[in-house]
Amino acid sequence: MSGRQRVKTVVRLEEARQSTTPKAPAAPVVEPDPLYGVVLLKTALELKRRKDGTVDDILRGVLARMRIPEAEFRAYLEQQGGLLQALGQRGR
Numbered sequence: 001m002s003g004r005q006r007v008k009t010v011v012r013l014e015e016a017r018q019s020t021t022p023k024a025p026a027a028p029v030v031e032p033d034p035l036y037g038v039v040l041l042k043t044a045l046e047l048k049r050r051k052d053g054t055v056d057d058i059l060r061g062v063l064a065r066m067r068i069p070e071a072e073f074r075a076y077l078e079q080q081g082g083l084l085q086a087l088g089q090r091g092r
Helices: 034-047 055-066 069-081
Strands: none
Touching: 034 055, 034 069, 055 069
């Protein structure tokens, strides 16, 4: 540069406003267990290896072997926006 500086533009952001319409009560936040990622990985590997059974059956088996409560894991998936569906849940 030749000794001159460019003028900097300052932008002020408005704070988000609360809507006046009441929203539906939010689902309780489930604290993610570090093993939830392991459950997803093991389920994916089982789906690739086994050709029989449904996704739900395989997922239940993995959760039972790892001693993770199914209700808590499914609540976590719902909180993540149906992550299992995004990963390709389908009936076989």
